[in-house]
Amino acid sequence: MRKAKDNKNILKRYYRPTITTCPRCNTLLHRHWTLWDKYLITLDGRIHIFSLGYSCNRRRCSRVIYRSDEAEHLSPKGSSFGFDVIAQIGWWRFWDHRTLDEIAALLNAKCLPVSRRHILNLIGDFLALLRATQPAKIEAHRAYFKRHGVVISLDGMEPEQGNEMLFVVREANLDLTLVAETLYSSRADLISRHLLEPIKALGFRIRAVISDADKNIRRAVETSLPDCPHQACQVHCLCEAGAPIFEADRAMKTDLRRDLRAKLRPSSRALSQAPQDDPQSAVLMDYCEALRDALRADGISPFKLAGLKLYDELHRLEMSLRRCQKKRNTVSCLPCWTSRSSATNTLSLILN
Numbered sequence: 001m002r003k004a005k006d007n008k009n010i011l012k013r014y015y016r017p018t019i020t021t022c023p024r025c026n027t028l029l030h031r032h033w034t035l036w037d038k039y040l041i042t043l044d045g046r047i048h049i050f051s052l053g054y055s056c057n058r059r060r061c062s063r064v065i066y067r068s069d070e071a072e073h074l075s076p077k078g079s080s081f082g083f084d085v086i087a088q089i090g091w092w093r094f095w096d097h098r099t100l101d102e103i104a105a106l107l108n109a110k111c112l113p114v115s116r117r118h119i120l121n122l123i124g125d126f127l128a129l130l131r132a133t134q135p136a137k138i139e140a141h142r143a144y145f146k147r148h149g150v151v152i153s154l155d156g157m158e159p160e161q162g163n164e165m166l167f168v169v170r171e172a173n174l175d176l177t178l179v180a181e182t183l184y185s186s187r188a189d190l191i192s193r194h195l196l197e198p199i200k201a202l203g204f205r206i207r208a209v210i211s212d213a214d215k216n217i218r219r220a221v222e223t224s225l226p227d228c229p230h231q232a233c234q235v236h237c238l239c240e241a242g243a244p245i246f247e248a249d250r251a252m253k254t255d256l257r258r259d260l261r262a263k264l265r266p267s268s269r270a271l272s273q274a275p276q277d278d279p280q281s282a283v284l285m286d287y288c289e290a291l292r293d294a295l296r297a298d299g300i301s302p303f304k305l306a307g308l309k310l311y312d313e314l315h316r317l318e319m320s321l322r323r324c325q326k327k328r329n330t331v332s333c334l335p336c337w338t339s340r341s342s343a344t345n346t347l348s349l350i351l352n
């Protein structure tokens with residue numbers, strides 16, 4: 001069942017117009033009413049936004065309501081996601097080549113849990129914004145393209161099997177998006193008609209194509225741009241080459257997690273029963289928390305390997321615990337150091 005969002009401790013932010021006096025009579029503007037308010041998800045977290053309307057109280061001034069431009073520019077109309085989140089997701093997807101799962105993990109790390117389906121919708125919003133700015137951007141680089149031609153990269157993603165695919169064609173040297181389209185299928189004729197033909201229609205010399213070497217894309221390039229060199233994208237090749245290592249690392253991480261959780265449970269139980277004022281227990285509680293933290297680490301293909309990171313972290317913690325174990329015979333002057341035996345048992349439980 002879907003849980004209702006807890007809006008109790010959400011930061012409130014009020015937006016007022018930048019002018020404080022009436023442009024006609026120069027008297028102070030007064031607050032009229034709240035024009036709108038909504039819960040907005042931004043990169044800084046969830047915020048309750050209020051846009052306050054101000055007007056002049058004098059009868060001879062027309063009843064114009066002044067509002068904050070900044071509040072109107074925080075998010076697209078009707079969306080509960082800020083432009084900053086949409087732009088960040090678009091950047092991760094098309095410039096950093098992140099997958100939907102990676103984007104979800106990055107958002108989760110920022111305490112913004114967004115579902116895969118919703119990320120896909122936001123990528124659609126990003127592409128719509130991108131499309132709106134394309135003509136002006138292409139025009140700004142017309143002279144460069146006329147002189148040097150264009151090297152295009154063609155990338156497609158199908159986040160959920162059987163759903164629409166998102167395709168983006170970019171100029172590789174300038175990292176400029178030329179065409180962004182959603183296609184219901186990755187058929188070669190559709191790629192050709194909706195992505196490559198509009199690029200040809202721009203009238204610039206197409207010097208080369210870079211793609212993930214998908215067979216439909218290859219066929220479309222052969223049809224629309226028969227004499228154009230076509231190279232496989234190095235990022236895709238690296239990701240695919242790293243996949244077996246990443247999978248092996250993930251399997252190791254799962255085994256380590258399973259074994260450690262089984263050991264951590266009795267240790268935490270023993271520590272929770274230890275006296276509150278026992279300094280050894282407090283230190284061991286910190287170790288347990290550090291272990292739990294290490295278990296939460298996630299990897300990103302192809303280079304960020306969570307299993308190896310967890311293994312290193314466990315080795316470091318083990319060394320530190322063994323140093324503690326060696327020091328256990330150090331004489332302490334603390335009178336409260338009474339339950340040494342129970343804490344020492346817990347220490348052995350974690351180490352073994």
Ligand SMILES: [Zn+2]
Pocket residue numbers: 022023024025026027056057058061
């Ligand atoms: Zn006025």
